Amino acid sequence: MAEQSPKLTRIGLAGLAVMGQNLALNIAEKGFPISVYNRTTSKVDETIERAKAEGNLPVFGFHDPESFVQSIQKPRVIIMLVKAGAPVDQTIKTLSAYMEKGDCIIDGGNEWYENTERREKAMAELGLLYLGMGVSGGEEGARNGPSMMPGGSIEAYKYIEDIVLKVAAQVPDSGPCVTYIGKGGSGNFVKMIHNGIEYGDMQLIAEAYDVLKSVGKLSNEELKKVFSEWNKGELQSFLIEITADIFRIKDDKGDGYLVDKVLDKTGMKGTGKWTVQQAAELSVAAPTIEASLDSRFLSGLKEERTEAAKVFKSGGFGDILTDQVVDKEKLIDDVRKALYASKICSYAQGMNLIRAKSVEKGWDLKLGELARIWKGGCIIRAIFLDRIKKAYDRNPDLANLLVDPEFATEIIERQSAWRRVVSLAINAGISTPGMSASLAYFDTYRRGRLPANLVQAQRDYFGAHTYERVDMPGSFHTEWFKLAKKIDN
Numbered sequence: 001m002a003e004q005s006p007k008l009t010r011i012g013l014a015g016l017a018v019m020g021q022n023l024a025l026n027i028a029e030k031g032f033p034i035s036v037y038n039r040t041t042s043k044v045d046e047t048i049e050r051a052k053a054e055g056n057l058p059v060f061g062f063h064d065p066e067s068f069v070q071s072i073q074k075p076r077v078i079i080m081l082v083k084a085g086a087p088v089d090q091t092i093k094t095l096s097a098y099m100e101k102g103d104c105i106i107d108g109g110n111e112w113y114e115n116t117e118r119r120e121k122a123m124a125e126l127g128l129l130y131l132g133m134g135v136s137g138g139e140e141g142a143r144n145g146p147s148m149m150p151g152g153s154i155e156a157y158k159y160i161e162d163i164v165l166k167v168a169a170q171v172p173d174s175g176p177c178v179t180y181i182g183k184g185g186s187g188n189f190v191k192m193i194h195n196g197i198e199y200g201d202m203q204l205i206a207e208a209y210d211v212l213k214s215v216g217k218l219s220n221e222e223l224k225k226v227f228s229e230w231n232k233g234e235l236q237s238f239l240i241e242i243t244a245d246i247f248r249i250k251d252d253k254g255d256g257y258l259v260d261k262v263l264d265k266t267g268m269k270g271t272g273k274w275t276v277q278q279a280a281e282l283s284v285a286a287p288t289i290e291a292s293l294d295s296r297f298l299s300g301l302k303e304e305r306t307e308a309a310k311v312f313k314s315g316g317f318g319d320i321l322t323d324q325v326v327d328k329e330k331l332i333d334d335v336r337k338a339l340y341a342s343k344i345c346s347y348a349q350g351m352n353l354i355r356a357k358s359v360e361k362g363w364d365l366k367l368g369e370l371a372r373i374w375k376g377g378c379i380i381r382a383i384f385l386d387r388i389k390k391a392y393d394r395n396p397d398l399a400n401l402l403v404d405p406e407f408a409t410e411i412i413e414r415q416s417a418w419r420r421v422v423s424l425a426i427n428a429g430i431s432t433p434g435m436s437a438s439l440a441y442f443d444t445y446r447r448g449r450l451p452a453n454l455v456q457a458q459r460d461y462f463g464a465h466t467y468e469r470v471d472m473p474g475s476f477h478t479e480w481f482k483l484a485k486k487i488d489n
Contacts, residue, residue: 134191
C-alpha cells in the first residue's frame with residue numbers, strides 16, 4: 001500500500017496512464033478525495049507525487065486491488081481508464097471480486113458501444129451498476145475540465161452527478177460540459193461519433209493548409225497569422241487555435257519550422273473507422289468523415305506515393321501548380337468560407353448518424369444537448385456548436401443541419417467561394433477530398449431530382465428489382481431487354 005487514506009474516499013480511479021492521472025488530480029482538486037490504483041505500481045507512486053506537487057491534493061494510492069476497493073465509501077464508484085477491449089474485461093474481473101451489490105464501475109475509455117452493453121448486462125447479474133463514459137479533451141482536458149458523455153445506468157449516473165458537474169469543463173451561459181446521454185452504450189456511441197467529426201474537422205483544416213501553402217504559396221509565418229485571425233471569427237475553435245500554434249514552432253533539431261519535418265503519415269486508433277462502419281450499417285451518408293478516413297489510409301502509403309510521384313513526373317506529368325497566379329487575400333477569404341461550409345456538412349453527417357442510431361436503439365438522444373456539452377473541454381469545441389445547439393432548440397426534429405434557416409443562409413453566402421476553392425484545387429492537382437465530398441453532399445442533398453432513376457432502371461433491367469414511378473403509385477417491372485430488342489428489329 002502506498003498511502004492509507006484517513007477515512008473512506010468518495011470515488012476510486014483505476015488505470016493511471018496520463019489521462020487517468022490527470023482525471024484523478026482534477027477530481028481531487030474539485031474537493032473529492034479519491035483512491036487510485038494501477039497494475040504497474042510505479043504509476044501509483046508517480047500519481048501521489050504529482051498530487052503532492054500540484055497542491056497537496058487528496059489522492060490516496062493503493063498497490064493492491066482489494067485495499068483499493070475497500071478504501072472507497074459505499075456505494076462504491078470506480079472509474080476505469082484502461083485500453084479498450086480485453087484490458088477492460090480484465091480490470092472489471094480484478095475489481096468486481098471485491099465489490100458489493102449496488103457498487104458501480106465506470107469505463108472512461110473509447111470503447112465499442114456494444115461491449116459496454118454486454119458488460120452492463122453482465123454487471124447487473126452481479127448486482128453492480130455500469131456506465132460507459134466517453135471523455136474528450138486529451139490530457140489537458142482531463143486535468144482542467146473535459147467534455148464527458150456518460151451512458152448506461154441512470155442510477156449509476158446519479159451516484160457521480162455531483163462529481164462530474166464540477167469536474168467537466170465549465171462554459172459561461174451554458175454550464176458544465178456533461179449530461180446523462182442515455183441508456184446502454186449511448187455514451188460510448190456519442191463519443192465515437194464525436195471522434196468521427198474530429199477526423200473530418202482535422203482533414204478539412206489540412207486541406208485548407210494545403211491549398212494556402214501549395215497554391216497560395218503562404219509561408220508558415222503567414223499561415224500562423226491566417227489561422228490566428230480565423231480563430232477570432234466563425235471558425236473559432238480548439239483545432240484552429242492549435243493549428244496556428246503548430247505553424248509557430250521552429251525545429252529544435254535543425255533549420256526551419258518543425259511542421260515541415262513531420263512525416264506525412266497520419267496514425268489512427270479506430271474510432272474513425274468505427275464511425276464509417278456504423279454509417280454503412282445505418283445507411284446514413286457520411287462522405288466527409290469517410291473521405292477523412294480514406295485520406296489517413298492513403299497517407300500511410302508513403303513509399304508508394306513517393307514512387308508514384310516519380311512515375312508521373314517522368315511520364316510528363318509536370319508540376320501544374322506553378323501556372324497559378326492567385327490573389328492571396330482573395331484566396332485566404334475563399335478558403336475560410338469553404339472550410340466553414342464544409343464543416344457544416346461534416347457536423348450534419350455526424351448528427352444524422354447519432355439520430356439514426358438513437359431511433360434504432362430507442363435512446364431518445366437530444367442533439368441540441370450534445371452540441372452544448374461539446375462547446376467546452378473536448379477536441380471539437382468550437383463557437384459554432386452554439387449555433388448547432390440553437391438550430392436544434394428551434395426545431396428538435398430538424399431533418400438536417402443544412403436546412404436550418406441560419407445554416408442554409410450561411411451556405412448560400414459561401415457557396416461561390418467554396419466552388420472556387422475546390423475548382424482551383426482540382427486544376428492545381430491538389431486533392432481536397434473532404435471539401436469536395438462536403439460540396440458533393442450539399443449539391444446532392446439540395447437537388448429535388450437525382451440521376452438515381454437511371455441506376456434503379458439498370459437494377460430493374462438486369463435483376464428485376466422493380467421501380468416506382470413519379471406519376472403514379474405502385475411497383476413496376478419492365479422487360480427492358482425485350483423492348484430494346486423489338487426496337488432493334
